[in-house]
Amino acid sequence: MYGTLEMAERVSNKQVILNNYVSGFPKESDMSMASNTIELKVPKDDSNAVLLKNLYLSCDPYMRPRMKKLEGSYVESFKPGSPICGLGVGKVLDSGHEGFKKGDLVWGMTGWEEYSLVTAPESLFKIQHTDVPLSYYTGILGMPGMTAYAGFYEVCSPKVGEYVFVSAASGAVGQLVGQFAKLMGCYVVGSAGSKDKVDFLKNKFGFDDAFNYKEEEDLNAALKRYFPEGIDIYFENVGGKMLDAVLLNMRLRGRIAVCGMISQYNLDKPEGVCNLMNLIPQRIRMEAFLVSDYYHLYPKYLEMIIPYIKEEKVVYVEDTAEGLENAPAALVGLFSGRNFGKQVVAVARE
Amino acid sequence: MYGTLEMAERVSNKQVILNNYVSGFPKESDMSMASNTIELKVPKDDSNAVLLKNLYLSCDPYMRPRMKKLEGSYVESFKPGSPICGLGVGKVLDSGHEGFKKGDLVWGMTGWEEYSLVTAPESLFKIQHTDVPLSYYTGILGMPGMTAYAGFYEVCSPKVGEYVFVSAASGAVGQLVGQFAKLMGCYVVGSAGSKDKVDFLKNKFGFDDAFNYKEEEDLNAALKRYFPEGIDIYFENVGGKMLDAVLLNMRLRGRIAVCGMISQYNLDKPEGVCNLMNLIPQRIRMEAFLVSDYYHLYPKYLEMIIPYIKEEKVVYVEDTAEGLENAPAALVGLFSGRNFGKQVVAVARE
Structure with missing residues (x-):
């Protein structure tokens, strides 16, 4: 790092790690908290990446199959020893991709950690409507x-x-x-x-x-x-x-x-x-x-659902776990039905 | 009958009777042969009926559920003590229905017997093409x-x-x-x-x-x-x-x-x-x-399949049991796969 004029901030980054492939009901002990450090800048040699601050993480049933060894599935297994990944809402801190700029709010696939470097940001959705709770993009708007x-x-x-x-x-x-x-x-x-x-x-x-x-x-x-x-x-x-x-x-x-x-x-x-x-x-x-197979309908869906939300014709209930430390319990709870409504993890409020 | 000028012929009519509701694999002994007599004329008070001489009877898998007591099903149970019914090819001997006349060949729901009085002949299909084996109307053409x-x-x-x-x-x-x-x-x-x-x-x-x-x-x-x-x-x-x-x-x-x-x-x-x-x-x-749900397509199907049969682009194999006496064994054989191709019973050749 010596010699670079611009020194990027390097911060600690808490993560939720999958310990091993899981069989039967997942337990909190199948995951552990770890911490590394991360530079809050997109690496110069990765011109397309986007650096996200994760705000909300989504707990979804489809994540369970990813905790075991999968072959030929439409989703990939999580990697034991690495952070779990899933859908989430984040804020762009730095961008190497022309489609995103610092300050943008996005939702899509990210890591179960405080900050994530997303190397294929094309799959992220830019959040246009911010007059609704941001966490909704893990659920009703996601x-x-x-x-x-x-x-x-x-x-x-x-x-x-x-x-x-x-x-x-x-x-x-x-x-x-x-x-x-x-x-x-x-x-x-x-x-x-x-x-x-x-x-x-x-x-x-x-x-x-x-x-x-x-x-x-x-x-x-x-x-x-x-x-x-x-x-x-x-x-x-x-x-x-x-x-x-x-x-x-x-x-x-x-x-x-x-x-x-x-x-x-x-x-x-x-x-x-x-x-x-x-x-x-x-x-x-x-x-x-x-x-x-249906994301081409997403704009049409937003057109329908945003007025419904504002007019309270559709109500929506979330169950929010506060802090990344509580993410493993929140995910595990999904499979015993402990959640009441959509299970979200609030990693940071902004 | 005395006093009528026209005396209808009364003939014996062999039948295949279902003895009782069946559980497990059907056996020949679940059915028995019986005989009654039948007048080869449509009764005067049943102006819509058609009297058929049955030529070929069809053994089909859907008949198995009808051998047990069904409730709320799309098919009705066979009636213990009565002849089995099923699809077959027959010749009209007498008709009280304007759509059918003596000599017409038809296929549709009939009884497992030599002669059947069909009281709702609207469901019968009139056979137009007779330059193919008549038995085909229990199978490829039915x-x-x-x-x-x-x-x-x-x-x-x-x-x-x-x-x-x-x-x-x-x-x-x-x-x-x-x-x-x-x-x-x-x-x-x-x-x-x-x-x-x-x-x-x-x-x-x-x-x-x-x-x-x-x-x-x-x-x-x-x-x-x-x-x-x-x-x-x-x-x-x-x-x-x-x-x-x-x-x-x-x-x-x-x-x-x-x-x-x-x-x-x-x-x-x-x-x-x-x-x-x-x-x-x-x-x-x-x-x-x-x-x-698809019989409205039947004319279109015949238009396709009859040339295929004549040009031998489609071949068709039947397994024919000779005589009504052999019908129970033929039906039972369907469920052990004894038949080789479409299982037909030839009751009479004309």
């Missing part, structure tokens, strides 16, 4: 929001008056799917894992009804109770036993949008689903999707 | 043909050069799907349950390759061998373990047309399918269909 939007409007082919069931309905995606369905004029029931969440679904998010799946011995009977006419659209977030019960309750030409199967992510061997035969008499379409 | 046509062209959205896998590939539907896929320029592999069937798939039906699933200990490994690039389209006829293995081998944006799941029809509890999570990264569409 990937989970786009997931709900694309999954519901593009994959489910919803029609006014249809019967819609959403599992994991108080999560980042589920709460939005339910509200989109209500705005369209559907009848919507959600399932969640606690009484408080169920109350929220009914009283805050405006679901027509909701139930606590943990208190139902017979999910088939529960669904028959909430959907005596059957289900037109199932927004699938959990998989396993719930999917099996839903298959017994689908209506003619129903649609199942497969967004995720969080109940299966920590199992060494996934549960068997026995009722797929029921797809046939009801002519069900079961379609899986990834949000990454 | 419901199985339309199933293959609708399932492949309408549900699978096939493209030139795609990799297509067909299970139960030597059956009535499978043999046609494979040939349609070849005509479209796809790469096609089929599975079947004997060496002879596999040879037929390769040498007679023109599949690119084929294998005997009974000789494969690891279906996933078998599929990886036959589809090193993965599968774009799976035409699903069997369900269970085969579906589970296919889910591990689907390509990006693959499609699974769910036509049937014959391996599951005789089980009290269907097998669990564990690999549905794989739908997500590959964005698979799994769509079930019933041929009954």
Whole structure:
């Protein structure tokens, strides 16, 4: 460093490290806090990179598969010994890329650390609307929001008056799917894992009804109770036993949008689903999707959702963990349903 | 009857009776032969009915669920103590319906007996082309043909050069799907349950390759061998373990047309399918269909298929049981794969 005229500030950089590949339910001890130092400048030989100060980090179910050794998957495994990465909101401190300048706010893939050097910033979204909470870009205005939007409007082919069931309905995606369905004029029931969440679904998010799946011995009977006419659209977030019960309750030409199967992510061997035969008499379409195929609709989505947020036609609940130190517990909590709404980690407020 | 000027002929009418609801694999002893008598005239008070002499009866997998007590299904249970019913080809002996006259050849739902009074003949199709074997109207020119046509062209959205896998590939539907896929320029592999069937798939039906699933200990490994690039389209006829293995081998944006799941029809509890999570990264569409939704395409299908048959661009193999007495064994044989090609029962040659 001697001899450079301009001395960049070198600061300590706390990180969340994945210790090893994880099997079963992830534990806080699968991760550890570490610290290195980082120069708050883009290296001169990396003309395209962007240096971010991370403000908010997102805890998302898809991160669980990345904690194990994956081969030929659409996502890469996290690297044991290195920081976890995920979606987040950050502020540009220095930029080698013409598309970004110091002070820009962005969201996209970053590291679980205080500062990140993003070497392929093309994948970052520049934040244009700052009159909404910035943390929303990890949720309703980010990937989970786009997931709900694309999954519901593009994959489910919803029609006014249809019967819609959403599992994991108080999560980042589920709460939005339910509200989109209500705005369209559907009848919507959600399932969640606690009484408080169920109350929220009914009283805050405006679901027509909701139930606590943990208190139902017979999910088939529960669904028959909430959907005596059957289900037109199932927004699938959990998989396993719930999917099996839903298959017994689908209506003619129903649609199942497969967004995720969080109940299966920590199992060494996934549960068997026995009722797929029921797809046939009801002519069900079961379609899986990834949000990454739909980002061309993001501007259109923002046009719809920002007024909804401002007019409070759509409400949005976050569960915020304060400080990077609390990030491992926040991520782990996602898989036992400890979070109440979208799980965010606030690393820095600005 | 005394006093009528015109005395109708009254003849004996052999029938195949379902003794009782069936559980597990159906056995010949689940059915019995009986005989009553029937007047070969439409009753005067049933102005719409048609009296058929049954020529060919069709053995189809969907008949198995009808042998048990069904509730809320798209098909009705057979009635214990009554003749089985199914699709067949018949000749009109008398008609009270203006759409049909004596001598017409028809195909559609009829009884497993020598003569049937069809009280709702609107569902019968009049046979226009008689320069092909009449029995074909139980198969390539009837419901199985339309199933293959609708399932492949309408549900699978096939493209030139795609990799297509067909299970139960030597059956009535499978043999046609494979040939349609070849005509479209796809790469096609089929599975079947004997060496002879596999040879037929390769040498007679023109599949690119084929294998005997009974000789494969690891279906996933078998599929990886036959589809090193993965599968774009799976035409699903069997369900269970085969579906589970296919889910591990689907390509990006693959499609699974769910036509049937014959391996599951005789089980009290269907097998669990564990690999549905794989739908997500590959964005698979799994769509079930019933041929009954596609009969509006039947004239278009005949326009395509009849020249193919005459020019021998499509070949078609039937397994014919002679005489109604052999119908129970023929139907039962379907579920152990004893048939070689489409299983037909020849009740009378004219």
